[in-house]
Each structure stands twice: as structure tokens, then as C-alpha cells.
Amino acid sequence: MEFNAQQIAGLLGGIVEGNPEEKVTKLAKIEEGESQSITFLSNLAYQDYLYTTDASIAIIDKSYELTKPVKPSLTLIRVDDARMSFGKLLEAYQQYRNSKVGIDKSAQIAESTTLGENIYIGPNVTIGDGCSIGDNVRISANVSIGDNVSIGEGTSILSNACVQNDCVIGKHCSIYSGAIIGGDGFGFVPSSMNDYKKVVHIGNVIIEDHVEIGSNTTIDRGTLGSTKIRKGVKLDNLIQIGHNVEIGENTVMAAQCGVAGSAKIGKNCMIGGQVGIVGHLTIADEVKIAAQSGIGSSIEEKGSLWQGSPAIKVRDFQRSYVLFRSFPKIKNKLDAIERQLQRD
Numbered sequence: 001m002e003f004n005a006q007q008i009a010g011l012l013g014g015i016v017e018g019n020p021e022e023k024v025t026k027l028a029k030i031e032e033g034e035s036q037s038i039t040f041l042s043n044l045a046y047q048d049y050l051y052t053t054d055a056s057i058a059i060i061d062k063s064y065e066l067t068k069p070v071k072p073s074l075t076l077i078r079v080d081d082a083r084m085s086f087g088k089l090l091e092a093y094q095q096y097r098n099s100k101v102g103i104d105k106s107a108q109i110a111e112s113t114t115l116g117e118n119i120y121i122g123p124n125v126t127i128g129d130g131c132s133i134g135d136n137v138r139i140s141a142n143v144s145i146g147d148n149v150s151i152g153e154g155t156s157i158l159s160n161a162c163v164q165n166d167c168v169i170g171k172h173c174s175i176y177s178g179a180i181i182g183g184d185g186f187g188f189v190p191s192s193m194n195d196y197k198k199v200v201h202i203g204n205v206i207i208e209d210h211v212e213i214g215s216n217t218t219i220d221r222g223t224l225g226s227t228k229i230r231k232g233v234k235l236d237n238l239i240q241i242g243h244n245v246e247i248g249e250n251t252v253m254a255a256q257c258g259v260a261g262s263a264k265i266g267k268n269c270m271i272g273g274q275v276g277i278v279g280h281l282t283i284a285d286e287v288k289i290a291a292q293s294g295i296g297s298s299i300e301e302k303g304s305l306w307q308g309s310p311a312i313k314v315r316d317f318q319r320s321y322v323l324f325r326s327f328p329k330i331k332n333k334l335d336a337i338e339r340q341l342q343r344d
Contacts, residue, residue: 001025001096005057005075008038011092012085014059018075022056027093030058035073042083059085098138098156116153134171146182152209164221170209170231178216181205185220185243185261199223201243208232214239214255223261230267242279254291266302276309290314 006020028037030046033055040059041050050058051070058070062078070076079085100120103109107125115121116135127133127145134153139145143157146164152171157163161175164182175181187199203222207229213219214237219227222244229241232250240258241247247259248267257271260279265271269283272291277283281295286303289295294309305314312320 001093005077008057008089009077012077012079012088014077014079014085016075016077022075024056027090028055030055040082040086166204168204168206170207170211172209173207173211175213176215179213180218181207181213182221183218185223187223187243203227203244248285
């Protein structure tokens with residue numbers, strides 16, 4: 001990949017200050033910039049690096065005022081929003097990296113599967129019977145796809161992920177390495193023989209458009225019916241989603257959360273890392289839950305904030321925490337009173 005400053009400014013709608021023919025071949029953080037790299041400045045805590053970086057091009061806000069000259073080797077591109085522009089550049093770079101097409105000779109694809117145009121299927125991929133693979137899909141090495149799976153156009157599935165039978169994945173989704181879509185749920189029934197009998201899960205998982213599933217995240221299939229991940233949901237790495245769960249549109253969830261079976265989470269929720277959610281409850285739209293909280297009952301108030309285990313509203317938690325921190329002082333006072341009473 002090689003682009004010059006003028007080409008990049010055209011992509012970003014920016015203005016070049018310096019050499020419009022300056023070429024770059026890589027991206028870099030501003031403190032690690034080197035020759036032929038492009039970087040950006042948006043956080044003023046890093047502004048000193050703008051004057052010392054060895055990068056060839058830096059993207060900065062139009063409103064940013066230089067306090068001294070930059071290195072002669074540095075060309076600036078001024079844009080409305082440096083962070084947003086660099087994000088757009090990263091997206092273009094990712095598209096360039098994912099431009100490979102074709103089917104590796106080691107891939108095993110059932111004859112009954114239909115394949116779209118401009119697809120890439122990597123080494124050792126297996127795709128079962130009756131699948132539908134849309135246009136511009138990217139499936140990396142060692143991915144396993146079961147029978148009767150549908151994958152929408154523009155979706156990317158990275159290495160060592162697994163999509164099991166009957167699952168549906170929408171358009172422009174990203175499923176990262178090691179994710180398991182459609183595994184059996186954790187369902188057992190105690191028997192009279194003092195053991196547990198496995199409950200077979202015959203449902204599926206439905207993932208709508210523009211969803212991201214992080215590395216090593218697992219989404220269990222429904223017992224009957226579907227586990228549903230709605231449009232625009234973003235799931236971090238190492239998350240467990242139980243059978244028949246439904247996660248509403250544009251909800252985001254940080255790493256190591258666990259959602260038990262049949263829980264219903266609303267739209268536009270924000271859920272911090274290591275949150276545990278009990279099964280068969282409902283969480284309203286726009287709810288925010290702090291990291292390491294435990295949700296043991298339904299949350300009915302839209303837009304409310306929760307923290308703690310068991311979780312309570314954030315303001316109640318903060319007041320309780322102030323009292324909790326005061327307990328040693330309170331104990332010392334009570335001990336002093338007790339000693340005084342004993343002397344008297």
C-alpha cells in the first residue's frame with residue numbers, strides 16, 4: 001500500500017500543508033512515527049510528539065494552532081475531526097487488506113452450497129450442506145460452518161471460528177477468531193438416578209446486520225426457536241450468551257459478561273465488563289450497567305444506571321459505598337464508647 005498526501009487529503013476532505021507528493025506505506029501512533037508512516041493528533045496530551053515525530057504525514061484538526069514549526073520532513077493534513085478522519089483511513093486500509101478473493105484448494109465445500117461473487121474462502125475451511133454464502137464474504141483459515149447456514153453479503157469470519165447448523169448471519173457482520181455461534185445451551189434436567197439428563201437444543205442463532213462478535217465469544221442456540229442478536233449489536237471478547245437470549249439493537253457489551261438463558265436485553269444498552277445477568281428477566285432500553293455488576297431481577301426503567309452485586313441504582317450504590325468506607329471509623333467509635341462504658 002502506497003499513497004501520497006494529496007490522495008489521502010482527497011479521501012478525507014482535508015487540506016495539505018507541506019509536500020502533497022509525500023508518500024506513506026504504513027500507519028503509526030504519533031509517538032512511534034517513522035519515515036513513510038502516517039499518524040494523527042486528536043488528544044492534546046500527545047501534542048508534544050507532533051514536533052518530534054519521524055512520521056512523514058500527520059492528520060490534525062483544522063482548528064489546531066501550531067506552537068512551533070514541525071520537522072521539515074513532516075507534511076500535515078488538516079481535517080474537521082482528526083480522530084474521525086483517521087478512523088476512516090483505518091477502515092479504508094482494512095478494506096484494502098481484505099481485498100483478497102478466491103477459494104483455497106484445501107477448503108471443503110458441499111456441492112449443495114451456493115456461493116456469491118467476489119468471495120474469499122481460506123485454507124482448511126469446511127462448509128456443510130445447503131449453505132448460502134453472500135457476495136463479498138470473507139472466511140478465513142480453519143473456519144467451520146455447519147449445514148443450512150446463511151451468511152449475508154460483506155460479512156467477515158476470522159480464523160478458527162465456528163458457525164453451527166441452521167444459523168443465520170446478516171450482512172456486514174464481523175465474527176472474530178475462536179467465536180462459536182450456535183453451540184448447545186447449558187441445559188440439564190436432574191433425574192431420579194441422582195444425575196443429570198442433557199436437554200437437546202434444536203433451535204438456532206439469528207444474527208442481524210452490522211453485528212460484531214469478539215474473539216472466543218460463544219452464543220448458544222435456542223432450545224426451541226432462536227437466540228437473537230439484533231442489528232448493530234457489538235459484543236466484546238470472551239462473552240457467554242445463553243440459549244434463547246435476545247439482545248436489542250445497538251446494545252454494546254464489554255468482555256467477560258455472561259447472560260443466562262432466555263434473558264431479554266433492550267435496545268441501546270451499555271453493559272460493562274464481567275457483568276452477570278440472570279436468566280428469564282428483562283432489561284429495558286438504554287440501561288447502563290457498571291462493570292462487575294450482578295443483575296438478579298428485571299430492570300423496567302428506561303435509561304437507568306445500575307451498579308453492584310446484587311445491582312442497585314448507581315446513586316444508591318454511591319451513597320452506600322460512602323457508608324461502607326466509613327465503617328472502620330464507626331467501629332472505632334463504638335469500641336471507644338464500649339470501653340468507656342466498661343470503665344464507668
